Amino acid sequence: MNFFEEVYKLCKEIPRGKVSTYKILAEKLNTKAYRLVGYALRSNSYVPKVPCHRVVDSRGRLHGFGGSTSQRFLDRKAKLLRKEGVKVKDHKVIDFDKVLYKF
DNA sequence: CGGTTGACCAAGT
């Protein structure tokens, strides 16, 4: 079981309309390498099999959604996120506390 | 095998 797969598994556990953070996922993996979570997601973001759009940083911001990765692709996910009940404004999660899924 | 990297985080400047 790779570190990546662990991350993916946790991502799938996030229910619809909820989001989680890199930090929480990292802690669930029993590690402090928050970066690795994002690192893992980056490698797999092109696959709908992992709802990586439900994972944001600790302040409710969607990272890389505005510069690093393909904006269009991720922007589509941001919209999907809104559709699921998570309000997203300019790649930032509104009501972050309410939609935060703490496993 | 060693150095760099990264979709992070928190605290400091």
Place this chain on the structure above:
DNA sequence: GACTTGGCCAACC
């Protein structure tokens, strides 16, 4: 409030 610094740790080269 934007930017820098130090720290974390697996994957990558």
